[in-house]
Amino acid sequence: MTATGSTSASVRPQQVRTAAVRALPAPVVALGVFATVRGAGVLLLAVGSWWAGRSPVRVLGFSWDSVWYLAIASHGYGRTQMWADGGWVQSDCAFFPLYPLLVRLAGATPWAGLLVAWTAAAVAAVGVYRVGELVYGPRVGVLLVTVWAVVPHAVVLSLAYTEPLLSALAAWALYALLRERWLWAAGLAVLAGLTRPTGIAVAAAVSVTALHAVCVGRSRAPEVWAAGLLAPVGWAAYVLAVGVRTGDPAGYFTVQRRWGSRFDFGVGALDSAGRVLSGGQVMLATVVTVAVLAVAALMAVLLVLDRTPLPLLVHTAVLLVITFGGAGFFESKPRFLLPAFPLLLPVAAAMARARPRSAVVVTAGLAGLSYGYGLYLLLVARVPL
Template sequence: MATGRAAVSASPLEMRALRAVRAAAPASVLALGVFAAVRGAGVLVVGLGSWWAGRDPLKVLGASWDSGWYLGIAARGYGRTLMWPDAVTGTGAVQSDTAFFPLYPALIRLVAAVLPGGPAPAALLVAWVAAAAAAVGVYRVGERLLGARAGLLLVGLWAALPHAVVLTLAYTEALLAAFAAWALYALLRDRWLWAAGLAVLAGLTRPTGLAVAAAVCAAALYAVAVRGSRAPAVWAAALLAPAGWAAYVLAVGARTGDLLGGYFAVQRQWGSRFDFGAGALRSAERVLTGGHVTLATTVTVVLLAAAGLLAAGLLLDRTPLPLLAYTGVLLLMAFGGAGFFESKPRFLLPAFPLLLPAAAAMARARPRTSVVVTAGLAGLSYGYGLYLLLVARVPL
């Protein structure tokens, strides 16, 4: 009679899955190491720069601009407003914290309840874990489409973007990028319900999380209309994917008394509305005609132009439909939205598929060239990140 722990035999499918995880782990760890090296050095630069400027590095990293709103929601719930009165009428815009989606503050509150230190360290921990998960997801997408070397370069390029400092702040871009990367990877492998579940979480993270739902719906439509799929999971994914985003928008609408338009009214009070790019064109015109603009405005125009060129390259490379739909919606929302012009490159941080053509080109170059280019971009990113956090007078 057998004694001790009962033996458990794994099925062939389970054994194949286990072998796949073991085979992927070293490459994923390497991708995580690349991201940690680039962004870890960036955190060190911000910390030293903040200390030199006489500012608390924890407050710079964990309580800059929108971070304060997230910390407030995590600590006290929704209900905070700020009013900016007009000098003539005495009335003006009322900025409400209901403009911010709920998942990130909820995670901050959860972590802060378990770990000591308060909301700010908890917010940074959530953001950093999300950034690490996003880096591995970005690698897996790049590896599946272009190979392992290009996948690593994709992670390095993404970590070295000019606004990549945001990935290590108490902001939501890292969390959205994590959900998006793994949702896109799931779609590339026809894991429909995984992709839909991640799209729901992305939709609860920030307004641009709608782009992940768009990717799932576009892939489902293609599967049904072109591939003739009748799988229930495809239909379920298409119906479920927008649920997170829609649920919060409707909840804000119910709270304001305008079910369908309430959330968008809140956004307009912040100066955010869809103007089909008219505001962005006016800002670009000021830069091109030599008007009075900041360095951040000029860099924003350059980065938006670069994003447009990279988008063209993505189309020419016959990129899979889910990645095109996801990136296209992010670009539409960034280019077409008015207000906070200098924040537009931050809004595009989760649009990592834009870097796929560049990663593919660098993968064909000599390794030394790829390392030098990535290191040079990272150095520029560190300097620009310091400028945004410590010098620039524009919202990040």
């Protein structure tokens, strides 16, 4: 009698905790997992920054592109930086306006940049969950968010960068498309186009899906036509604005070329991959970038074989084309793929079929690698992100 009572008492707290977790809405669980994983990453980065004698706020909120965004938020456009060694002429017109506008509204400080980025990352996590839930179910949705939070370049989701904002807009635009909420999808695509150059992938997903609905589905709904036409407006408007500002119709692309960024159909990426495979002297960041791109290509094949919904395929395909085909800062390519979270659907689906303990072990292992690589990128390698 006593032994039975003792066993029941020892099991009861665990049963209560399990029941409490199961009682939570799945989006809350997904957001909680994301916040826990990325929060631990931020804490580890803060400790590492202190240990290295650097300010955690400056590391997280004032590194690389964050410096440019904060300058735009504080003073507006108009900054140009010249590099005699590389022949680069870097203009802040290369940066799209939505994120610095939000940072300006939040106070135009590194903390403001982090507040906007972290809020957007949380919104993105719920959107990523919603897409995964709609395609494969709640369990896959939670695991999709979990895997997205521990990819090698997930540290960027904790920085004052635009990827969290673009990911949020992309996730909810894709969700709206899957639910056939055309005008919501178009509006989010317009905002995505004002966030980053790669925001064109969201617009492409909306426009191609609308075209498919018209040509294949024989839809005559005015909102479908409106969505297809309006989706690229944000991206096009900023590109045209830079053209007007510079007095050159192709001004935005000239600005990008002077930064060293251009579309070379993957020649630069293949060259970097060749140096890695031949055993040449390359940084760890270059090796990881090649590995990430190779895995992304494999995941893309699996997406097609799984008959993934058209909006997800188009969005992902455009991001892959831009990432693989663009020349410039090679080690930055993995962060361009952060909004391409549908690539992780096959991984999340496989984890959902595995034992819970196996999923936890895999997640913990990936998180450890992601944390370590994030510390390396920001505190050791210091390569452009």
